Amino acid sequence: MTIPPPPVPAESSDAPAVAARAPGWWRRNRLALIALVILVPATAAAIGWQEWYQYFGFGARPVSAVEVDEDESIEFAGATWGPIRGGEIADVTGLDVPRDSRLIAVAVPVQASTEGIGCATPTLVEQSTGRGWDPVRDRIGLEYDSDEPTTCNSSEAGDYELILPFVVPDDADGPFWVDIMPYDAGGSYLRFSFEP
Amino acid sequence: MRRHVLTWLLTAALLACAWMVSKAALPDSSTIEAFPATAQIGEETGARNLVVTVTDARIASRVSDAAGWTADGNWLVIDLEAAGAGEHGPSALSLAELTIGERTFSATERGTTFARQVLVTGVPRSGSLAFELPDDETRETGVLRLGIPTGARGEVLLDGVIDLPLDLSTLPVSSEIVLDENGWARR
Numbered sequence A: 001m002t003i004p005p006p007p008v009p010a011e012s013s014d015a016p017a018v019a020a021r022a023p024g025w026w027r028r029n030r031l032a033l034i035a036l037v038i039l040v041p042a043t044a045a046a047i048g049w050q051e052w053y054q055y056f057g058f059g060a061r062p063v064s065a066v067e068v069d070e071d072e073s074i075e076f077a078g079a080t081w082g083p084i085r086g087g088e089i090a091d092v093t094g095l096d097v098p099r100d101s102r103l104i105a106v107a108v109p110v111q112a113s114t115e116g117i118g119c120a121t122p123t124l125v126e127q128s129t130g131r132g133w134d135p136v137r138d139r140i141g142l143e144y145d146s147d148e149p150t151t152c153n154s155s156e157a158g159d160y161e162l163i164l165p166f167v168v169p170d171d172a173d174g175p176f177w178v179d180i181m182p183y184d185a186g187g188s189y190l191r192f193s194f195e196p
Numbered sequence B: 001m002r003r004h005v006l007t008w009l010l011t012a013a014l015l016a017c018a019w020m021v022s023k024a025a026l027p028d029s030s031t032i033e034a035f036p037a038t039a040q041i042g043e044e045t046g047a048r049n050l051v052v053t054v055t056d057a058r059i060a061s062r063v064s065d066a067a068g069w070t071a072d073g074n075w076l077v078i079d080l081e082a083a084g085a086g087e088h089g090p091s092a093l094s095l096a097e098l099t100i101g102e103r104t105f106s107a108t109e110r111g112t113t114f115a116r117q118v119l120v121t122g123v124p125r126s127g128s129l130a131f132e133l134p135d136d137e138t139r140e141t142g143v144l145r146l147g148i149p150t151g152a153r154g155e156v157l158l159d160g161v162i163d164l165p166l167d168l169s170t171l172p173v174s175s176e177i178v179l180d181e182n183g184w185a186r187r
Helices: A015-021 A030-056 B002-024 B135-139
Strands: A064-068 A074-076 A079-081 A085-088 A101-112 A123-126 A158-169 A176-180 A188-194 B035-038 B044-046 B050-064 B070-084 B095-100 B103-106 B125-132 B141-147 B160-167
Touching: A064 A074, A074 A188, A101 A176, A123 A158, B035 B044, B044 B160, B050 B141, B050 B160, B070 B135, B070 B141, B103 B125
Parallel strands: A064 A188, B035 B160
Antiparallel strands: A074 A079, A079 A101, A085 A101, A101 A158, A123 A176, A176 A188, B044 B050, B050 B070, B070 B125, B095 B103, B095 B141, B141 B160
């Protein structure tokens, strides 16, 4: 006894015609393709946003500069800042300043409210190159002096002046910016133009 | 039969390819590794955010600093000048490691040394780094790596570092070395 052959489906005479008119692959998958066109950029945007937000958050890092001209003052983050003054110190006798460099001192008046304000250590930035310097009070041989603070302290209320000594190489001529980043100022910071 | 042979041959070829790919592939960490610039003693070498000149490398059985701290041991002392460079950012020379074979030694934090010195852009500072080594390690060759970590864990990732190859057996040996005081390189 053998297994009978499986029945062959009856061939329809108009089947090839239907196949010719059958919608193409693009048309059959058009819904999925449209979804893809929307979802691929949406995924990229979502991942990009997530990465950006993890790094910058809201105010986690100061990213947008509030520029202040040399002779102006500004109210910012609950305090009044500036106008700044300063320049190159020509007479460095008694100070430990190396050859081939210049000592630039900047004074920034701060009128903090009764609550005081804190900020990160201010920096001097060369406008043409983006090179930056931190104050070097201890390295030019000056002791800490509470009358000449190099950063704003939230426990210090009222008016005072930041005194910022920077040692820059001879080839840094300016113009500069003095960047001050108060805490709790969102993503903004102060950027004073300064030409010694 | 012939088909079987072909299948097995193809399998063997694919396995060989996979083996070669796995051998040729760089380690996982290579996507975030630092970019080393090779230095020589007495030669100024720059990376993105620092410029270093190693002025001397010596071995001593005793080191002391200007403040009076001393320690006996098997010491490698590196005298160097270093300045920050490029755009403003973190500037502490916190990466100072000596790799000998598979062992890595960090610069000592005892005494007053140049370890974690905060650099100034364009204006070199100078001082000494000291590495305390096991007794058998002074006959080997090693690589000194210097860098400014910008990330969280004191590592330099995807950024420039300075590598100085050192043959420890050829370095001058003295009984005691006084570490250079940290200060400006050009007074």
